[in-house]
Amino acid sequence: MKTVRFKKASNFANHLVLAEQLIQLGARPPIVSQLCRLSRQQSIDLYKSVKGCPPKQGMLPHDHQWVIQSTCRNIHASLFLGILDDIRRRLSIQQSSAQVLVDAYSIYKNIVSNIFIEPKGISLGAKQFSLDINRAWSLISMLLAGDLIFTVCACCRARFLSMIHPNATFSQCPICTVWTDRSGRRRWVSAKSKKPI
């Protein structure tokens, strides 16, 4: 195993533990570097040590319209960012951090594995899907930038994500404002006129 060398700092141990946790959750080296104050090469070496293989190459997820492209994506993104926002408010944290990401994503994964994947779990067209932590990180950036905001549905009281990005304003409840096509897929009501069955 290649030895990872760290800069001098009082909290190296904490950063190392968090970096390893992030990698175990699927985070790629650029995110680990940014959150845990490691160099790019240190993050890559740590990734190889933890995962036993090189990290995936290419761009990190960054699509402004991803969260509104399906009701399933909106449900998962709303659940994850809702957990993260609750943690931030409870701890009075303005920015996100490695610890907040690890905590929020771990809680999210636990909920998904217990609710969405269970045979008798709720059916929202969101089974067999879970938010990738790298995608989750990009969504946090959009929330902090104000491109995503929370809206409470007047009908079901669910807290869901609306988009106020200049190129894509969108606000529909992923639970109520939907219809189901012949394949059983839940779609936005606004998409019905575009893709009639």
Ligand SMILES: [Zn+2]
């Ligand atoms: Zn609703």
